[in-house]
Amino acid sequence: MIYVLHHLAALVLAGLAAGYLRRARWPVLRPRLAVALWQAVALTIVVASVSGLLALGLMPLRQGIVPGLFSFAADPRDPLGALAITTGLALAAALTGQQLWCAVRIARQRARHRNLLALLAEPRGGTLVLDHPLPVAYCVPGRTAEIVLSTGARSLLTDGELAAVLAHEHAHLRERHALALAPFAALARLFPGCRRLSADIHLLLEMRADDRAARRHGRDTVAAALEKFRAHGTAAAPPGALGAAAATTYRIDRLRRPPVSGPRVLPWLVTAAVLTLLATPLSLLLTPR
Numbered sequence: 001m002i003y004v005l006h007h008l009a010a011l012v013l014a015g016l017a018a019g020y021l022r023r024a025r026w027p028v029l030r031p032r033l034a035v036a037l038w039q040a041v042a043l044t045i046v047v048a049s050v051s052g053l054l055a056l057g058l059m060p061l062r063q064g065i066v067p068g069l070f071s072f073a074a075d076p077r078d079p080l081g082a083l084a085i086t087t088g089l090a091l092a093a094a095l096t097g098q099q100l101w102c103a104v105r106i107a108r109q110r111a112r113h114r115n116l117l118a119l120l121a122e123p124r125g126g127t128l129v130l131d132h133p134l135p136v137a138y139c140v141p142g143r144t145a146e147i148v149l150s151t152g153a154r155s156l157l158t159d160g161e162l163a164a165v166l167a168h169e170h171a172h173l174r175e176r177h178a179l180a181l182a183p184f185a186a187l188a189r190l191f192p193g194c195r196r197l198s199a200d201i202h203l204l205l206e207m208r209a210d211d212r213a214a215r216r217h218g219r220d221t222v223a224a225a226l227e228k229f230r231a232h233g234t235a236a237a238p239p240g241a242l243g244a245a246a247a248t249t250y251r252i253d254r255l256r257r258p259p260v261s262g263p264r265v266l267p268w269l270v271t272a273a274v275l276t277l278l279a280t281p282l283s284l285l286l287t288p289r
Helices: 002-023 031-061 065-074 079-120 151-156 159-174 177-190 192-217 219-232 248-256 265-286
Strands: 122-124 127-130 137-140 146-150
Touching (some): 002 265, 031 192, 079 146
Antiparallel strands (some): 137 146
């Protein structure tokens, strides 16, 4: 029974942490830390949900989750326990399968797009240039990562603004933002209620890339480039890519009017609390008794 209660408590607290992160103002100041916390909270919810169901089904055996599964498989006599265990394993399989399916689908989309770029784009200065009138800038992550610019973007932006856009895309690639976004995008496909969360994570990653570009080229330069994208219109980035012109209005306001620096200690206290919260269901999952 203690295992079930611990997992339930971890699930409730993770839900409260998610609500706090949604309402807090400091994540726009530290988007990379906020994304890491969202990853920990989401993993806690998944682990606590699956392990809680398994612990409920294995409760009469008093052996812990992993050893209890082997004992139950050898002698599955409790029908209610079997239902809870089956539900937990089905949830784990659905989550894992969705992540794998989305990873394969995105890899195929990127491969097809690279084939198109090989036919249509011209390598120039470390980027691939597309002959297109709309201003377009995006990166295609992967082992052979590429940054794509349109002729419209190159003619519209000044040299400084173009360098800032390239720095933004390089930040996406260096920090593996596509890998950070992928689990949330897959979760949103499985649970439509998570679509807003996936969009929020995407926005945080864009803000993080803006910050990296602003360090080298200045906030006003990055904002000016985004304002030109917004004013002249831009095509959406292809599936599996990260585009520089996503959610431009909010990002421009953030760059032009930087938020007031918030409390320095609170984010790290939240980080410690979330990591402790994540460790609880993981440790219970591995504890033999």
